[in-house]
Amino acid sequence: KNEVEQSPQNLTAQEGEFITINCSYSVGISALHWLQQHPGGGIVSLFMLSSGKKKHGRLIATINIQEKHSSLHITASHPRDSAVYICAVGPGAQKLVFGQGTRLTINP
């Protein structure tokens, strides 16, 4: 069993839909990261959180430390949100363990 599991692996939705991507982990962490990677592009850090919830524009990230689970939500999804979303956890930035990613496609 992987230390970081993301679901779903692939997700296709229509523009405007509410999107949820899940991340479960089994290792001890000090923080969880959500990263975004566009096709052929670099990696952008969306959120780093250790408790509760963070919001940035249409993106919301939540974490439940007791359950070892985090979710990334996208409201009013748009085709430009199409990307791979990667969850990463660890005791610090130095020892991050990465999930395999969730490939999101938003159709117009």
Add this chain to the structure above:
Amino acid sequence: DAGVIQSPRHEVTEMGQEVTLRCKPISGHNSLFWYRQTMMRGLELLIYFNNNVPIDDSGMPEDRFSAKMPNASFSTLKIQPSEPRDSAVYFCASTLVGTGELFFGEGSRLTVL
């Protein structure tokens, strides 16, 4: 700030050739990471430096891989000799120790024929 800068963006080479990838971290950051991304294995940490000193190189696949950070603004990852299985995207990232947030470069896509 220009962000983390990697070069080259794309490299195609033949098996056996030496490959050197370069990274300039964000000014003021004191921790630098090299990652490799493949379809099969996703993102993997190869090595990281704190204050220009290699701290953990346990992810470096084998002796063909080496990394240096001669100063706070420059790092290299070298593969010699290269093999087709080294084909991947190599990312450099930097952070300020204690803050935790990673900043990634655009990556260097390596193809070894």
